[in-house]
Amino acid sequence: MAEKWSLGRALRGMFVKPVIDDSTWDDLETALLTADFGPDITERIVGDLRAKVDQYHTTDPGDLQRMLKETLEEHFARFDTTLKLTERPAVVLVVGVNGVGKTTTIGKFAKFLQRYERSVVVGAADTFRAAAVDQLATWADRAGAAIVRPQQEGQDPASVAFQTIEYAKNHGTEIVIVDTAGRLHTKGGLMDELTKIRRVIEKLAPISEVLLVLDATTGQNGVMQAQAFLEHAGVTGLVLTKLDGSAKGGFVLAVQERTGIPVKLLGQGEGIGDLTGFTPHVFAASLVE
Numbered sequence: 001m002a003e004k005w006s007l008g009r010a011l012r013g014m015f016v017k018p019v020i021d022d023s024t025w026d027d028l029e030t031a032l033l034t035a036d037f038g039p040d041i042t043e044r045i046v047g048d049l050r051a052k053v054d055q056y057h058t059t060d061p062g063d064l065q066r067m068l069k070e071t072l073e074e075h076f077a078r079f080d081t082t083l084k085l086t087e088r089p090a091v092v093l094v095v096g097v098n099g100v101g102k103t104t105t106i107g108k109f110a111k112f113l114q115r116y117e118r119s120v121v122v123g124a125a126d127t128f129r130a131a132a133v134d135q136l137a138t139w140a141d142r143a144g145a146a147i148v149r150p151q152q153e154g155q156d157p158a159s160v161a162f163q164t165i166e167y168a169k170n171h172g173t174e175i176v177i178v179d180t181a182g183r184l185h186t187k188g189g190l191m192d193e194l195t196k197i198r199r200v201i202e203k204l205a206p207i208s209e210v211l212l213v214l215d216a217t218t219g220q221n222g223v224m225q226a227q228a229f230l231e232h233a234g235v236t237g238l239v240l241t242k243l244d245g246s247a248k249g250g251f252v253l254a255v256q257e258r259t260g261i262p263v264k265l266l267g268q269g270e271g272i273g274d275l276t277g278f279t280p281h282v283f284a285a286s287l288v289e
Helices: 007-015 022-034 039-055 061-076 102-115 130-143 157-171 187-201 216-225 227-232 250-259 280-288
Strands: 090-095 120-124 146-148 175-179 207-215 237-241 263-267 275-277
Touching (some): 007 022, 007 061, 007 280, 022 039, 022 061, 039 250, 061 280, 090 102, 090 187, 102 120, 102 175, 102 207, 102 237, 102 275, 120 157, 130 146, 187 227, 207 216, 207 263, 216 227, 216 250, 237 250, 250 263
Parallel strands (some): 090 207, 120 146, 120 175, 207 237, 237 263
Antiparallel strands (some): 263 275
């Protein structure tokens, strides 16, 4: 079976050439476009690099590799990717359309937080699908997190969220993660429901983060799908799922620039431990080296 394309491998092929020539720039442009940077960002990055190569009078591909890493890091670092979780309890709302991996992301996020020795409770406030509650309970159990379930079928999502905050306060739990419904066919109703959840939660505790889960493989379509959340849900950070190595690495920058919202977490596998925080210099190095 053919090996999957990756940006790192494509770039390594360019940087072993003896000198920078016209084909280097063509290959770089193709590699960035294939990695989902998009035409505008690709043009800007290549333009920046051409100017730097001229400025420093270099023909060494090794210099170009270092410049590319620095340029990408500068672009990524324009956004504050820090998770704001200092409140106690710190309340995180997780939103996104159905099918993007929201439930599994919550389980992975709970595990991620526990690696930093934070206690976590998950609120199953997507009460419209019984299966969603069961799936969330499975992932919470795998992560070693507590879960607050609806007390009856079809319970008001805001009341589940309220009970979850109460649980955290009563048990001294540090982080609360609240799942929410993801159906978008009734955008108005969904956004009204999210507004109600926020209002009810804020009677007990401030909301620290609203994280929007996006499927990196859907690219621009995913952003368009999520537009209602971006406009109405007070999103503070993005979580990209299904980011397969560096093949779609450019989407991280493209989606930040398109939405103006930082990517804060990356899902790069199916396992419970396959969610990481987004660190610009580490990610830039992983793309280029």
